[in-house]
Amino acid sequence: MSKRYTGVLERLPQHFRDFFMRRADQSQIPAFRSQGKYIPEEKRYTRPEQWKVLEGDRVMFVKGPNKGKIGKVLGLQPFTNSIYTDIAETEPLAVPRQLWQEDQNEYLIDYPKTVSPDDVRVVATLVREDGTEYDIAAEDVIFKGKYFDEDYKKMMPIRRVKYHEHIIIPWPRPDPAEDCVFSTPPEVAEERSHVENSILQFEQPADFTIQSLRDPIMKRPYKWDKQVLKKGDITKLTAPGIPYSETKKAMFEERRQIRESQITEMSAEVMEFIGSRVAEHLNNVTDPNFKQYVDKVSGQYRKQKLARREKEKQLLDLQIKEAEKRNKRVTRASAQ
Amino acid sequence: MSKLFNLSALEAFEKLPLQLRNFFTRYPPAPFRKYASEQTLANAPDANPFIPNRHPVTGKVQEPVYSLRRQSDLYKLAYKFGIADLMPTMRNNKKFYAEKYENKALLKGVLSPKGHKWERTYDERKQRISDAVAKAEEVIVEAKGSKYKKRIERKELERKTWF
Structure with missing residues (x-):
């Protein structure tokens, strides 16, 4: 749907929005219907702190028929804020022929249901002093500190067990991304191809003029181009103040005398x-x-x-x- | 009950809260230093930190070094440790506990209660009534005439007595 209509939908009150979404769902065949409740884009989880579990994590179910079992997270479903797990309930779903998988030969398939990350507990393996391993299921996790993860290639929060912050549950390792023919190897990407000789002389031709590298017809000013004065700039821009009057100097002197005359050590x-x-x-x-x-x-x-x-x-x-x-x-x- | 402390002077001093220790460090108690009970110049050697003193040059009255609340806090703390009498005189000669109770001025209403109106005019009214009763006969005579006067005189004469 174009922005012209969805925009209107977003401005509607919640119950109207639900009504229209339900209407839209009813007109679809079951295979295309949205599962679970519709979650607006701004409320969908994006960060690992919101998900609390990632693909590859071992989790214990605390609700539903699989309560108490330990499974594995197979993936995340962002538009319902829920996760796919290897142990899951299934429901029959009629799939149109155009969407059949390769080995599929009937319309009805068992489609796995997703679970909310709130209904699972992360399972971590700890090691005793004597080397034996044991599992714990964290009632809740909190995030304190950050580190750069080589496999995710980004800063990741450190996941800890709530009230036992010294127990750190490491994030699961993601599947390594396979390079294709168009991929650039990291050493090439990091190679420095240009070195400036002087900061006084510009290397571009003298007649080269450019206002900005940004799109000239962009409506808003670029958000990082904030005109911020730093402390040093303010010092330079501030005119020197009026020198202290004799009265004020006398006051300072008096204050000093009072401070000096105060007894600081008890005899x-x-x-x-x-x-x-x-x-x-x-x-x-x-x-x-x-x-x-x-x-x-x-x-x-x-x-x-x-x-x-x-x-x-x-x-x-x-x-x-x-x-x-x-x-x-x-x-x-x-x-x- | 048995006694709970057996402290030497230095051990006992260690028991004092820091707040009090700091105060007595700055303002040593009476035998070592005297404090005025009246307003003085702020830089006078006997300037009282609890009283608003005058600035030596400008003559303006300054706020006391310790506010009323802080001096009260200090006094009450010192009282618990039995050294309240080592504190300088407080502002407005403020007192606490038993001392305050004993030196308390009686209220005006307690000394001379106003009373109800009937209480306030009681004596005056009684006097007026007794006066009126005393000269009741004269008034009646005036109204009733000489015949009544004669009757009164006759009654007086005929009154029986035991003697």
Whole structure:
């Protein structure tokens, strides 16, 4: 359908849109009908963080007749936000002869149903200290950090088990893309064919003039051509301010004097004097609740608390690092 | 109940919250330094950090170093550790707890309650009534004439007494 009509459809309220989609579906033969609910383009999953599973992942089903079984993801179906799996329910579907596969000899085929990625749990294999392997199914996964994946050729988020972030579930390896006759080998693509000799002299002919490399009839300005002033530019463009008046200078001087005259260290005798008074008071305390309060608000306790937190953080970092190493070892072993 | 702490002076000092320690570092207590209870110049050696002082050059009144809320917080904290009396005098001679209760001025209404109108005019009304009763006969005589006056006089004469 052209944009002229679909545009109108997108502006309609949800129930009207559903109605028209259903109407359109009814007029089709079953083979061409859309499966599941129609999902508008802006709500379709595009990123791995949305899918949570990719082709090749092992998953455990948590709903439906296959509940509890472990299967494999065969592919993604973006227009319904669902996935194809090797273990799946099927439904009979009548296919017109024009769409028959090579080995097909009847109209009715068993077409696999898709499942929502919310109804499956990712299964990961971990290794114990003694080398034995075991499986876990992650209740939920979260994404923290990114790395460049050589096989996907892009930045991929690091998938971790929720509440056990040190367990990293590596992404499945995609099928290697096969080169065709028109493919350019990577070493050719990365080869540098031009080196500039000088940044002062332009190599193009003197009469060469061009406003922009962009399409001259483009309506909007190019989105990356933002006119942004950087910090250095602002400094250069700002006129020098009025010098400080004598009054202000006097104020600065006064502030400095106040700062210098402030006592920063407590002398031993003052400490002794205050301490003796506090000791006199605290040594008569008999209320255990008050003792607890004193221990909690004391400066000592605060210092200890900060030190303890720091230590816990270091420990967690170490755990995550170790898990990453372990997972790397597993992926390397499984690749071989 | 048994006593829960057995601390030396330095150990006890370590028990103080940082907030109080920092305050006493900047403003050592009374025997080591004196603090004015009135407004002074801000740079005076006995300037009180709880009171709004005057700037030495411009003469303008400055906000106190510690706001009313912060000085109250400090005082209450010091009170818990038994060193509230080491604090400088607070702004407006502010007091807390028992001391505040004892030094509290009584309310005007408690000292001299206004009362209802019948209470306020009670004495005056009673006086007027008694006066009127006292000269009731004169009024009646005036209205009824000399015959009534004579009757009163006769009654007076005929009154029986025990003696």
